[in-house]
Amino acid sequence: MDVVRRNNVTVTGNPDGPVVVLAHGFGCDQNMWRLTVPALAPDHRVVLFDYVGSGRAEPSAFSEERYASLDGYAQDVVEVCQALDLRDAVFVGHSVSAMIGVLAADAAPERIGALVMVAPSPRYIDDDAYRGGFTASDIDELLESLESNYLGWSAAMAPVIMGNADRPELGEELENSFCATDPEMARVFARTTFLSDSRDDLKKVRVPTLVLECNDDVIAPREVGAFVHDAIAGSTLVTLEATGHCPHLSAPAATNAAITEFLAALR
Incomplete structure (x- = not known):
């Protein structure tokens, strides 16, 4: 199957600029980046896509076996980069996509030359000294509720994930995105996301990396x-004055400023 069609790949922006790949998180699709694209498009070639099982990606390509681990989603990323022949792209991943980007950069280092990790988490479950x-x-209950x-x-x-209770339209948008996702495919992605442990993979990162966190998430x-x-040697940590888990929607100006500053430093 054609990868561009399979993952509903969209390419926009400056065709002669450095490449930035924008990757959405669980239950979302590429439309979640609509407030970021205008900040990048004048100077960058911007690539967006939907993971199989999300957005307008080809549902017939879904495989529970493949997507039962983050490696399956990382393979989507690698194949998109190969199909477009991308080199040294900057991969911007939101939430679980931050870890997917880590795996993709390790699998195809010639394709991804830098990482921007937006609200990343390598493991959602507490473990000894790790919080x-x-x-x-908590996670068992979350997954049981999702599946039932x-x-x-x-x-x-x-609304809990989005935060910003004073702006209910944001939570409604995320709810609509969740509800547009096939429940069975969402169940697989949710289990893969919330039961993952990518802490050791962080040590493999050898590319410039920006870590964006929110001050309340x-x-x-x-x-x-x-x-x-x-865990990532030489990385830059920026704490955004933002609430919730989706700063590219709730605080786009601050998020875009941090990303564009990082991109400018790479040139």
Whole structure:
């Protein structure tokens, strides 16, 4: 199957500029980057896509076996980069996509030359001295709720994940995105996301990396941002004056400024 069609790949911006790949998180699609693209497009070639099982990607390409690990999603990224013959692209990954980008950069180092990790978390479950923000029972309950009543879970969790209770339209947008995702495919992506442990993979990162955290994020608390920053040698940590887990929607100006400053330093 043609990869560009499979992953609903969109290419926009300056065709002669450095390449930036924007990768969405769980339950989302490339439309979540609509406030970021205008800040990048004048100077960069911007590539967007949907993971199989999300957005307008080809649903017939979904395989529970392939996407039962983050490596399957990373393979999507590598194949998109190969199909477009991208070299030294900057991979901007939101939430779980930050870790997917780490895996993709390790698998195809010639394709990805830098990482921007937006609200990343290498492990959501607390472990000894590591604080991921959730207990094992928290995650079990979250997944059980998602699997038994996906629409109800979406309505309850979207405002929590988004934060910004004073701007309910943001939570509603995320809920609508969740609800547009096939529940069975979302179940697989959710289990893969919330049960993953990519902490050791962070040590393999050898490219310039920007870690963007929010000052109040229930999904990826600041202890997680500090952990990611400490684990990636030479990385830059920026704490955004933003609430919730989706700063590219809730605080686009601050998010875009941090990303464009990092991109300018690479040139």
